[in-house]
Amino acid sequence: MATIIKVKGLTKRYGRLTALKGLDLTVEEGAIFGFVGPNGAGKTTTMRILATLLRPTAGEAWVAGHSVFKERRDVRRAIGYMPDFFGVYGDMKVWEYLDFFAACYEIPVETRRRLIGDLLELVDLAHRRDDYVDALSRGMKQRLCLARSLAHDPQVLILDEPASGLDPRARVEIRELLRELQAMGKTIFVSSHILSEIGEICTHVGIIEAGELVALGTLDEMRQLVRAQRVVKIGLLERVDEAQAWLATWPDVMQIEPVVDNGGGDLQITFAGDDESLARLLSQMVGAGFPVLLFREETGDLEDVFMRLTKGVVS
Amino acid sequence: MRARWQSTLDHPMLRLELRRIRRVRWWPGRRFFLFYPVVLGATLGCGAIVALSAGLSNLSVPVRFLEPGGIQMAALVTGVPVICLVGTATTLLSVALPWIAPALTSATIARERELGTLDLLRTTLLTERSIVLGKLGGCLARLWPGILALALLTPFQLVGTSLLGGYSSTIGMVALGAKQPWLWLLLATVAGWLKPWGDLVLNAAIGLFVSVLARASSVAVAVTYGAVIVTRVGLWSLEMLLMSVLVIPAMINPMQQLDGQIGLTELMAGLIPLATVLLEITGTVLLVWAAIWWLKRT
Numbered sequence: 001m002a003t004i005i006k007v008k009g010l011t012k013r014y015g016r017l018t019a020l021k022g023l024d025l026t027v028e029e030g031a032i033f034g035f036v037g038p039n040g041a042g043k044t045t046t047m048r049i050l051a052t053l054l055r056p057t058a059g060e061a062w063v064a065g066h067s068v069f070k071e072r073r074d075v076r077r078a079i080g081y082m083p084d085f086f087g088v089y090g091d092m093k094v095w096e097y098l099d100f101f102a103a104c105y106e107i108p109v110e111t112r113r114r115l116i117g118d119l120l121e122l123v124d125l126a127h128r129r130d131d132y133v134d135a136l137s138r139g140m141k142q143r144l145c146l147a148r149s150l151a152h153d154p155q156v157l158i159l160d161e162p163a164s165g166l167d168p169r170a171r172v173e174i175r176e177l178l179r180e181l182q183a184m185g186k187t188i189f190v191s192s193h194i195l196s197e198i199g200e201i202c203t204h205v206g207i208i209e210a211g212e213l214v215a216l217g218t219l220d221e222m223r224q225l226v227r228a229q230r231v232v233k234i235g236l237l238e239r240v241d242e243a244q245a246w247l248a249t250w251p252d253v254m255q256i257e258p259v260v261d262n263g264g265g266d267l268q269i270t271f272a273g274d275d276e277s278l279a280r281l282l283s284q285m286v287g288a289g290f291p292v293l294l295f296r297e298e299t300g301d302l303e304d305v306f307m308r309l310t311k312g313v314v315s
Numbered sequence: 316m317r318a319r320w321q322s323t324l325d326h327p328m329l330r331l332e333l334r335r336i337r338r339v340r341w342w343p344g345r346r347f348f349l350f351y352p353v354v355l356g357a358t359l360g361c362g363a364i365v366a367l368s369a370g371l372s373n374l375s376v377p378v379r380f381l382e383p384g385g386i387q388m389a390a391l392v393t394g395v396p397v398i399c400l401v402g403t404a405t406t407l408l409s410v411a412l413p414w415i416a417p418a419l420t421s422a423t424i425a426r427e428r429e430l431g432t433l434d435l436l437r438t439t440l441l442t443e444r445s446i447v448l449g450k451l452g453g454c455l456a457r458l459w460p461g462i463l464a465l466a467l468l469t470p471f472q473l474v475g476t477s478l479l480g481g482y483s484s485t486i487g488m489v490a491l492g493a494k495q496p497w498l499w500l501l502l503a504t505v506a507g508w509l510k511p512w513g514d515l516v517l518n519a520a521i522g523l524f525v526s527v528l529a530r531a532s533s534v535a536v537a538v539t540y541g542a543v544i545v546t547r548v549g550l551w552s553l554e555m556l557l558m559s560v561l562v563i564p565a566m567i568n569p570m571q572q573l574d575g576q577i578g579l580t581e582l583m584a585g586l587i588p589l590a591t592v593l594l595e596i597t598g599t600v601l602l603v604w605a606a607i608w609w610l611k612r613t
Contacts, residue, residue: 100327104328
């Protein structure tokens with residue numbers, strides 16, 4: 001896959017404050033790149049630089065093969081940018097809003113009508129076409145904004161916290177929409193301060209903290225980075241002590257901790273083996289006649305990944 | 316050429332602003348009429364003062380130079396009231412428009428920035444130039460009733476005042492021995508014609524420039540009016556200075572006039588207001604250009 005966003009040594013200083021410290025980043029075509037970091041880590045700064053709105057103190061960046069600083073117009077043609085605030089004109093109707101931005105993207109009048117219909121259909125707002133933008137809910141405004149950023153059919157979407165401040169349903173809708181857009185062949189560069197919010201849909205994740213990239217890779221790579229050993233929870237109806245002794249004989253079982261919070265017989269084991277040996281463990285355990293009620297791997301929660309990689313430093 | 320004209324008409328920024336003008340409700344609501352006595356009183360007061368001064372200055376001419384009776388007297392009788400009326404309206408408009416325009420322009424781009432929509436506009440293919448020019452055009456278009464009225468009234472006023480002997484200072488100049496008062500009158504008429512427009516565009520451009528720099532629209536409005544007042548006082552002082560150096564000494568002492576034929580003093584007296592207007596227009600162009608440059612830079 002070709003590289004579509006490339007960032008090299010990007011540094012931005014606001015007076016004495018350094019927002020970005022030599023950021024290096026590449027995003028491949030067709031990816032959903034989740035850009036995650038705590039508030040104030042430099043996500044918005046990076047995105048504004050990529051959207052040609054801000055000049056960095058040092059460094060270079062390319063989007064779709066064009067330099068963000070020298071070929072701004074080409075970059076603008078290639079990106080759809082959605083800032084972390086709505087940026088809507090309340091006193092316009094939904095279709096007028098899209099019509100205006102389509103005009104700004106030099107889309108001829110004849111094709112605009114159809115385009116607006118298609119865009120509204122895509123973001124599921126066709127029934128609100130003639131309403132004023134002010135009358136829309138937060139989630140709808142966010143979707144309208146997304147429709148606006150798609151008006152010129154850009155290759156890359158740069159979305160700054162598209163899900164912030166939305167209710168769970170609207171959040172799911174935005175996620176679905178992003179999946180759909182990826183299926184349409186768009187590269188999506190999306191930021192969030194909550195990894196689990198976008199983690200599921202991202203193909204790649206970059207974690208930024210205090211202006212520096214602390215981790216970069218696919219979500220699975222991230223998980224492996226954090227979790228060298230897997231934790232398995234085993235629930236038993238009875239014979240808990242016996243099972244504990246039995247498990248201790250396994251070489252892959254590093255540690256056994258009884259979980260006593262609910263008074264029942266739960267064990268939490270730290271396991272060093274692979275999937276096959278874990279399956280063998282289960283089948284032999286059942287074979288040995290233990291009444292296994294629950295056998296579940298505690299996947300490192302995405303929040304854990306995030307918390308372990310970041311230190312809570314804010315520049 | 317045609318394509319160019321079409322692209323001007325299809326200017327998205329300008330169309331957005333024009334669409335907004337159409338949305339403005341012309342009926343201001345019932346509560347507004349509580350202010351009517353105040354508005355009416357202020358208008359009548361200003362009108363009375365302007366009419367009185369204009370009428371007096373117009374009257375002083377025929378009394379001295381025209382034979383009583385006949386055509387001139389008839390012109391005087393019908394002309395003076397008309398000129399007073401037209402003059403009042405023109406004067407009010409030519410003062411009001413240049414002082415309203417900066418309120419509109421100073422809020423535009425700063426407001427977009429506050430709303431966060433400026434970033435959106437800048438990531439589209441709209442150029443900085445078309446954003447700035449579209450905003451300027453939109454604001455001036457919003458004043459269209461006043462601009463139209465002023466455009467229609469000024470010729471009447473100027474022609475009227477010129478025909479009837481016009482400005483009392485002409486008389487003063489003639490009395491002081493100026494040989495070509497018509498030269499002064501011509502230049503001063505052109506300058507007087509252009510003056511409100513020069514004021515209007517310069518003030519609008521000041522507002523626009525401040526708007527590009529400012530972060531908050533409320534600050535932009537305040538700074539703009541400060542800048543407009545300073546500019547006005549500056550231009551007025553410059554004009555007065557030039558007048559007092561180049562024109563007034565010659566008027567006080569006619570012997571100092573450089574020649575009798577061309578009437579250099581009259582030329583100067585006419586050229587100075589004209590030069591001020593040209594200065595205003597140059598300033599406008601520079602400010603708009605600076606606003607575009609600043610928006611590009613950030």
